[in-house]
Every structure is written in structure tokens, then in C-alpha cells.
Amino acid sequence: MRASVRVNYMGVFLAVAGLFGASTIIFSWQKTWMYLLLYLIGLLLTEWFFTIGIVQGLSLLPILAGIMAFHYPVGKASFIMLAVAVTQTILHHAETWRHWVFWLKWVLLIIVIGMINLLTGNVPYGSLSFYTSVIASVASLYGTWLLSSYMVNKKGIEWKNSGIYYVFLLSLGVILISFYRLAPFLILACLCIFSVSLHEITRGLQELQKRSDQLAHELKNTLRREIQLAQQIQSKLLNTGVPEFVGGQVAGTSIAACSIGGDYYDFCILKNGKLRIVIGDVMGKGIPAAMLMLLTRSAFRNAAEKGRGPGETLTIMNSILYDDFKALGSFVTVFCADYDPQSKILTYANAGHNLPLIVKGRTRSCEQLPGKGIMLGGMPHQQYQEHSIQLDNDDYVFFYTDGIVEARNEKGEAFRLERLRQILVQYANSPATEIEDQVFQKVTDFTKNLPQKDDITMVVLKVADDNKHLAAV
Amino acid sequence: MLNVKSRLEGKTVRLSLEGILDISTVDTFNGQTEQLSGISELVLDMAGLEFIDSTGVGAILQVVRLSQERGFTVSLENANENISELLNTVGLFQLIEALRKGAF
Numbered sequence: 001m002r003a004s005v006r007v008n009y010m011g012v013f014l015a016v017a018g019l020f021g022a023s024t025i026i027f028s029w030q031k032t033w034m035y036l037l038l039y040l041i042g043l044l045l046t047e048w049f050f051t052i053g054i055v056q057g058l059s060l061l062p063i064l065a066g067i068m069a070f071h072y073p074v075g076k077a078s079f080i081m082l083a084v085a086v087t088q089t090i091l092h093h094a095e096t097w098r099h100w101v102f103w104l105k106w107v108l109l110i111i112v113i114g115m116i117n118l119l120t121g122n123v124p125y126g127s128l129s130f131y132t133s134v135i136a137s138v139a140s141l142y143g144t145w146l147l148s149s150y151m152v153n154k155k156g157i158e159w160k161n162s163g164i165y166y167v168f169l170l171s172l173g174v175i176l177i178s179f180y181r182l183a184p185f186l187i188l189a190c191l192c193i194f195s196v197s198l199h200e201i202t203r204g205l206q207e208l209q210k211r212s213d214q215l216a217h218e219l220k221n222t223l224r225r226e227i228q229l230a231q232q233i234q235s236k237l238l239n240t241g242v243p244e245f246v247g248g249q250v251a252g253t254s255i256a257a258c259s260i261g262g263d264y265y266d267f268c269i270l271k272n273g274k275l276r277i278v279i280g281d282v283m284g285k286g287i288p289a290a291m292l293m294l295l296t297r298s299a300f301r302n303a304a305e306k307g308r309g310p311g312e313t314l315t316i317m318n319s320i321l322y323d324d325f326k327a328l329g330s331f332v333t334v335f336c337a338d339y340d341p342q343s344k345i346l347t348y349a350n351a352g353h354n355l356p357l358i359v360k361g362r363t364r365s366c367e368q369l370p371g372k373g374i375m376l377g378g379m380p381h382q383q384y385q386e387h388s389i390q391l392d393n394d395d396y397v398f399f400y401t402d403g404i405v406e407a408r409n410e411k412g413e414a415f416r417l418e419r420l421r422q423i424l425v426q427y428a429n430s431p432a433t434e435i436e437d438q439v440f441q442k443v444t445d446f447t448k449n450l451p452q453k454d455d456i457t458m459v460v461l462k463v464a465d466d467n468k469h470l471a472a473v
Numbered sequence: 474m475l476n477v478k479s480r481l482e483g484k485t486v487r488l489s490l491e492g493i494l495d496i497s498t499v500d501t502f503n504g505q506t507e508q509l510s511g512i513s514e515l516v517l518d519m520a521g522l523e524f525i526d527s528t529g530v531g532a533i534l535q536v537v538r539l540s541q542e543r544g545f546t547v548s549l550e551n552a553n554e555n556i557s558e559l560l561n562t563v564g565l566f567q568l569i570e571a572l573r574k575g576a577f
Contacts, residue, residue: 329532329535330531372567
């Protein structure tokens with residue numbers, strides 16, 4: 001509050017100083033430059049301490065000086081107008097310069113000033129043609145102001161905020177000075193109207209910019225909040241506690257590309273003591289994929305209880321999901337496996353997912369499990385063939401989604417299967433979580449600073465007979 | 474970027490794909506395939522296709538589903554090694570084969 005009071009006093013002070021300067025210009029051309037300089041300094045100081053708004057209002061004052069100069073040769077008048085242009089340019093928001101309307105009004109101003117100067121310079125005061133030309137100028141200036149208002153905010157002139165009271169205050173002062181000549185006052189009125197339009201336009205532009213920035217900012221924040229909430233939901237649902245079982249470890253991890261994604265893995269301990277593992281990848285990524293991933297999860301949880309084996313589980317999942325996925329134009333690839341810790345037999349079925357790798361502890365070989373299938377949502381009533389494989393102690397199976405092998409580096413090379421196999425063989429004796437960390441680390445090193453392009457998910461099932469390990473996630 | 478060239482040979486439409494079929498270009502692809510009707514066969518020539526992602530696969534899947542409704546067959550030709558492998562893994566070739574054999 002105190003600042004605005006100071007501003008008002010400062011404003012009055014500068015107005016008086018400006019008037020003083022203006023009258024000095026009329027009576028003494030030699031001191032013009034000095035007064036203009038002082039005036040400019042005063043404006044800049046005002047801007048430093050106070051708001052730019054008050055300064056823009058006061059920058060009208062050189063206009064008045066310019067008006068007075070119309071009774072003087074065009075050269076002097078141009079100098080004054082140049083001073084006005086400089087102050088306006090300095091004081092206006094940089095953004096305004098870039099807008100073509102700002103420059104258009106300056107061109108128009110110069111043309112009109114030139115016209116008025118020519119008209120009134122050679123025409124005797126008080127003659128009919130003099131007043132006619134003045135009225136014509138007023139009309140054209142008012143028209144320009146109206147036009148510029150519409151161009152910016154599609155409304156008429158807001159008299160209340162237009163700073164018109166500045167104009168009247170200053171006009172009053174100038175009348176006193178030029179009481180012996182009323183004609184300059186008329187010209188003054190024209191040009192002040194026009195100058196006010198400058199502020200109208202720039203203010204309008206600034207407000208438009210501010211409003212659109214505000215809207216964009218709000219939208220961005222809302223969106224960010226929603227994504228965060230969605231991510232939290234997905235994170236809670238996805239990070240199921242890993243089941244405890246005798247005879248091995250199982251670990252799973254999923255890192256989404258855009259903080260939320262369509263990759264999925266899950267576990268289920270069956271009534272017969274087997275461990276059912278599922279890993280899946282919904283088409284696409286981001287929020288749409290995440291939504292369908294949740295559908296898939298529900299379908300799995302439903303099917304896992306009823307399905308006697310992985311093949312039947314996939315068939316049930318497909319029957320649950322087929323209509324929805326078809327309607328949405330999407331699909332999901334899923335790999336489902338049952339592990340029997342007693343017999344160490346892994347039974348599995350595949351619905352279009354990339355095949356897991358099996359690393360043999362003894363031979364340190366790394367092979368792909370055989371067995372392809374059609375993705376879920378591809379065909380209705382789909383039967384899935386089951387395969388079995390015997391695992392031994394220290395063997396492990398690496399289930400994953402294609403985000404790993406498809407990761408690309410700066411040269412556009414893909415990570416590919418070969419690099420993955422090397423890592424899996426290298427860390428064959430490490431615990432499940434360590435294997436996952438190493439794989440993720442190597443992929444990150446490979447892609448260096450490039451953002452992650454696809455969701456990365458992996459599940460490691462390690463056979464370890466002697467120890468009862470608490471599986472860790 | 475994706476370039477789709479369409480050629481009608483009797484009752485067969487041949488779509489030659491060039492470039493990349495992924496989430497940013499599927500709309501271009503769908504634009505060409507949505508209005509296909511009254512034909513007996515659609516051939517997707519992927520000789521010029523460099524890369525396809527899961528969304529691209531989804532778009533092809535949609536065409537396959539469309540072909541079932543509108544009574545034409547779909548064949549995929551000249552896919553490069555990587556794309557062939559991907560389509561093989563997700564089971565798209567298998568699916569088209571099964572449909573051709575009349576299994577609904």
C-alpha cells in the first residue's frame with residue numbers, strides 16, 4: 001500500500017517535471033535534449049523502484065513535447081518522436097516487440113504525425129481547412145485506437161483502465177501553457193488518444209499472454225498430479241509381495257518408460273503348492289497401456305484360481321479379455337509358467353510373448369525356451385499348448401519383456417539378445433535380485449543418457465535346493 | 474514417417490509400406506485401411522518397412538479383424554528379418570494362417 005502512495009507522489013512529480021520539460025521545449029530548443037535526458041533517467045528510476053505500469057503511463061509525456069514541437073520544423077518533431085519511440089521500446093515488455101501489432105501502430109503513428117505536421121504547418125490557424133484537417137486527424141486516430149483494441153482483445157475500448165485520466169491531467173496542464181493557442185491542444189488531444197492506444201494494445205497483449213501461460217501451467221500441474229496418482233496406484237498393485245516357497249528364489253521388477261506403463265508380472269501360489277508366474281506386455285505404453293494392464297491383471301487373478309495349468313490359464317484369460325481388447329484395438333502378450341519345487345519341473349505356455357531364457361548352472365549355457373503362441377486378444381477360443389522342462393539345482397529362468405532387447409543407444413543400435421545372454425551367463429551364480437540389477441545397469445549403460453523408450457520388466461526364477469530363501473523383490 | 478502406396482490389381486489391393494509403422498504413424502496406416510471393402514484380398518508389402526512397434530502390430534491386427542468382418546484375406550509379404558521375427562513371436566503369422574484355414 002505504501003508503495004502505491006509513493007508511486008502516486010512520484011507520478012505527480014514526474015508529470016510536473018514533464019510539463020516543465022515540455023514548456024521548455026517550446027520556449028528553448030537548446031535545452032530540449034537535457035530535459036529529455038533527465039526525463040528518461042527519471043522514468044528508468046521509477047521503473048526500478050516501482051511498477052512498470054506507472055512508468056508506461058508517464059511515458060506519454062514525451063508525446064506532449066512532440067506535440068508542442070509540431071509548430072516547429074519536421075526535423076525537431078522527428079527528434080521528439082524518436083525519443084518517444086526509444087522510451088516506449090525500453091519500457092515495454094520484450095514480448096511485445098515480437099508482435100506485429102506493436103510495430104504497425106508505430107508506423108501508423110509516424111504517418112499520421114507526418115500528415116498532421118504537413119497539414120497544420122502550412123495552414124493558417126483558425127481557418128476552416130485547419131479545423132477540418134484537425135477533426136479528420138482526430139477521427140482517424142480514434143479509429144486507429146478502436147481498431148487496435150479490437151485486434152488485441154476483440155472488445156471495445158476499456159475507458160476505465162485506459163489511462164485516459166493521465167491524458168486529461170496532462171492536457172489540462174498543456175492548455176495552461178498554450179492558452180494563447182488552442183489549436184495545439186486539439187492536436188495534443190489526437191495524439192494522446194493515439195498514445196493511449198499503445199498502452200491499451202500492449203497491456204492487452206501482456207494480459208493475453210499471462211492468461212494463456214497461466215492456463216498452460218494449471219493444465220500441466222493437473223496432468224502431472226494425475227499421472228503421479230496413477231503411477232502410485234499401479235506401483236501398489238504391481239508390487240505384490242513375492243511368495244515364499246521352498247526350493248528356490250523368485251524376484252520381479254518393472255521399470256516403466258514414462259513412469260506408468262503396460263508391462264505386468266505376477267505370482268500366485270496354487271493349492272497344489274506350485275508357483276504360478278505370469279509376465280505380460282500390453283500393446284503401446286503410458287496411461288492407455290497401464291489401464292489395459294490392470295484389466296489383464298484382474299483376468300490373471302481370476303483365471304489363476306481356475307486354470308489347472310498355464311495353458312488353460314491363458315485360454316481363460318483370453319476368453320475374459322478377448323471382447324474388450326478387440327473393441328479397443330489392442331492386445332497383450334503373456335507368458336505363463338507353473339513351477340513345481342518338488343519335481344523342479346517348469347510347465348509353461350506362451351501367448352505371443354518373447355520367450356524366456358534358461359541358464360543352466362552346470363554348463364552355463366543360455367538358451368531360449370521353445371514354444372510360440374498367438375497373443376491374447378488375437379483370436380477367440382484360443383487353445384494354448386503346454387511345454388515342460390526339467391530344471392536342476394543352480395539353474396535359473398529369466399522371464400522378460402522386450403524393453404530390454406529393444407533398448408537403443410545413440411547410434412540406433414539395439415541391445416539385442418546376445419548382450420543379454422552374456423550378462424545372464426556372467427552372473428549365473430548371483431542371487432535373483434542381483435541378476436536383475438546387473439541387467440538393468442547394463443541396459444542403462446548401453447543407452448547412456450537417452451531416455452528409456454520402453455517398459456523394462458524381468459522375473460528371475462532360481463532353483464536353489466538347500467536353502468529356504470525368502471524371495472525378495 | 475510412413476509412406477503407403479496403394480495399388481488395385483483386380484480384386485486385390487496391394488499396400489506397399491515404406492518407413493516406420495509405430496505409434497506416431499499408425500493413423501496414416503489406418504487411414505488407408507479403414508475404408509477397404511468389396512475386395513477379396515489385401516496384400517501388405519513390407520519390403521520398405523524398417524521398423525514396427527507393438528502399436529504397429531496392433532494396427533495390422535485391426536486390419537486382420539476388419540478382414541474377417543468384410544470378407545477378405547490378408548497376406549503379409551517381404552518383411553525383413555527383425556520384423557518377421559517380431560510378427561512370428563506375437564503370433565500374427567499363425568493367426569492369419571489359422572484364419573485362412575477357416576478356423577474362426
